[in-house]
Amino acid sequence: MTYPKRVLLSEGEVERFLESDHHGDNSEYTGPGRQIKVESIGKTLGIDKSEDHNSEKVDRSDFGRSRRKTGGKRGNKKKNPAIKDSYKREKSDKRNIYDKEVDLIFGEDLTKGTTGRNSYESTGFRSIDSKSNLNHGSGSDSTVDQDRTRVFINTRQSNYSGARSERMQQSQERRETEERFSDVRSYLEEDEEEERLQRRSRWKLLLMAIGLFFVIYEIIMITLVTLKPQSGDKARSVMLQLQGAVTDKTESKDDETSDTEGETSEAATEAAAEESSEPETLTEETTTHVNESGAVFVENPVMTVEAGAIGVSEFEPVELMFSGDVYLSDHVMEAYQASGDITGVVSQAYLDEMKSADYFVANEEFPFSNRGTPEKDKQYTFEVDPSKVDMIKEMGIDLVTLANNHTLDFGPDALLDTLDTLDKAGISHVGAGKNIEEAAEPVMVSIKGRKIAFIGATRVMPEAYWAAGESSPGLLAAYDPSNLIEEIKQAKEQADLVVVYVHWGEERKEMPNEIQTTLAHDIVDAGADLVVGAHPHVLQGIEYYKDVPIVYSLGNFVFGSSIPRTALLRVTIDNTEDGSENLKLRLIPGKSSAGYTRTLSEAADKAEFYSYMESISKGISIGEDGTVSKS
Structure with missing residues (x-):
């Protein structure tokens, strides 16, 4: 048997070759190339229609038994006649077909001695590294390359389908095809x-x-x-100073001509501008904030600013408001969510009173944080999500004291989160800080020409480490009142009034103990003009010591638990005939249940409340409108 010159043919050329008369007259080739439709080279060369091949019988009765459950649904499926019964046998047949195909392509009978596959590999044609090696000596090079590349790409992009045995067969065919056309792989890669x-x-x-x-x-x-750097605050302070200077000059020169007034105003403007640049009056470290009522808060109490409320004359009466303990408990949160705003927590009548004041101060009985671990061996520990700080703002609270026995319920990290949350919300705070200096520092507020200093301290702490240290966060402790007394004295030198808010006493006790009264008198002796207390969770009495009012406890105001009696304290600051400051106290009674705090509306309920407060107080009387006076 003879073959043409040894060349590498494409699939189409092999098909045409098989169907042609190239076998010669003496050819012993009896293959089926001219008898059937050729679907692929391997399939054509692998077909043997001899009698021996047809007579070969293979027992396939137990093929695939291990993958089938007897009597199962899969056993009832009809077998696809197109699927080979034995994958191993099919694989062996494919190998033989491939060997014959390679022998035919190279034009030699390579089955003698070595297999076609081994001979093909020995020729070196499998390792092709450049396009120059794709020329195989016959036909159009570009056509052959394109055909081989197309076959290889189509093989890569083909998808598997059918039963498992069919997919395995397709996978094998794909791998063999890729091996045959591996000479184009490098260029694709x-x-x-x-x-x-x-x-x-x-x-x-x-x-x-x-x-x-x-x-x-x-x-x-x-x-x-x-x-x-606080440019807005500086400009506001300068403007307030200009306004005060121009007003004073205008009132003293009413009878002068307009030219004289213009010169006076210009002089006042220059003087105010010069004063604003002096370090002792205003520096870059001094910042101020003005609330809705016109109160000016000064962050650095040593560097005070002479400023009155915008649009209001100086030395008008100043209205301060105080509440007791505020804790945003679950009951309070539920009441807030049910109404959608703060009116579900505090009645509108109370809100009107709170927002009509120039400055509102409360005791925040919890930390704003999501961090920390609860204090060990403590019966009640409180912590509120920082996002709820808006509820404090909705109540109109301007300043909170953090000096109490719950601010550190979840540790120093929670306290630091609280300070940061309040600062971002624009709510001032006293009684706690990153160190003892910050915890003891007063907040100085200038309202309608009066400078008022606020200081917070506590004499109730579950652990000694709650007290602030030189470099540790904590509270201003009053167990040893020396630090507190010193701060009051220093504040008195710079402020017109000093207000001290103290956490003290025993829970559920209506009368102050001796420790409270002693500390209160020491605070007044140091220079305080008003003392307000909290912690007992109930109201305690009022007394005057050296004409200074002392309100020992305002009890709970917003707390969640049932509060049979509560009150807001309204303090009006005015001048007496001799020019000294006069403080007028008025109680606004109320009660609370299910997280909702409301005023008392019935006259009989108010009268009963005032009578009760007189009974637990010392040397005072309360009028029908709640005004407190010395008796």
């Missing part, structure tokens, strides 16, 4: 690698652009913060 590099380069550029955007954004934000 080069294209894929180039595409991957291009995609990676585009991603790098995108990430670099995003990073550059954030860097520019940070630079802009830092620049804005750096170039704005």
Whole structure:
């Protein structure tokens, strides 16, 4: 048997070869090339229609038994006649077919001595590294390359389908096809690698652009913060000073001509501008905040600012408001959610009173935080999510004292979160800080020409470490009142009035104990003009010591539990005939249940409340409108 010159043919050329008369007259070739429709080279060369082949019988009775449950649903399925019964046998047949195919392509009978596959590999044609090696000596090179590449790509993109045995057969055929056309693999991989590099380069550029955007954004934000050191507060303070100076000059020169008034105003403006630049009056470290009522809060009490409420003359009566303990408990949260705003927690009548005051102070009996662990061996521990700080703002509270026995329920981290939350919300705080200096520092407020200092302290702490140290966060403790007394004396030198809010006493006791009265008198002796207390969770009495009012406990105000009696304390600061400050106290009675605090509306209920307060107080009387006076 003879074959043409040894060449590598494409599938189409092999098909045409099989159907042609190239076998010669003496050819012993009896293959079926001219008898059937050729579907593939391997399939055609692998067919043997001899009698021996047809007579071969194989027992397949137990093939695949291990994968089938006897009597199961899968056993009832009809077998697809197109699927080979034995994968191993089919694989062996395919190998033989492949060997014959290779022998035919190379034009030699390579089955003698060594198999066609081994001979094919020994020729070196399998390892092709460049396009120059794709020329196989026959036919159009470009046509052969395109055909082989197309077959290889189609093989890669094919999907498996059918039963498991059919999928396994397809997988084997795919691998064999890829091996046959592996000479085009390197070029496909080069294209894929180039595409991957291009995609990676585009991603790098995108990430670099995003990073550059954030860097520019940070630079802009830092620049804005750096170039704005409390400029708004300074301008507001200067404006207030100008207003006061112009008003004074205008009132004293009513009979002068308009030209003289213009010169006076210009002189006053220059004088105020010069004063605003002096370090002892206002520095960059001094910042102020003005609330809705016109109260000016000064962060650094040593560097006070002479400022009155905008649009209001100086030395008008100042209205201060005080409440007892405030805790946003579960009952309070439920009442708030049911109504959708603070009117579900505090009645509108109370809200009107609270918001009509110039400055509202309360005792915050909890930390704002989501961190920390509860204090060990403590019966009640409180903590509120920082997002609920808006409820404090809705009540109109301007300042809170944190000096109490619950602020550190969840440790120092929770306390620091509380300070940060209040600062961001614009709510001032006293009695606690990052160290003893901050905890003892008063808050100085200028309202209608009066400078008022607020100080918070506690004599109720479950653990000694709750007291602030030189470098540790905590509270201003009053067990040893020396620090508190010193702060009061220093504040008195700079402020017109000093208010001290103290956490003390025994829970559920209506009368103050000796420790409370002694400490209260010491505070007054140090220079305080008003003393307000909390902690017993009930109301305690009122007394005057050296004409200074002492309210020992305002009890609970918003707490969640049932509160049969509560009250707001309204303090009006006015001048007496001799020019000294006069404080007028008025109680606004109420009660609370299910997280809702409301005023007493019935006259009989109010009268009963005032009578009760007189009974637990010393040397006072209360009028029909709740005004407190010395008896």
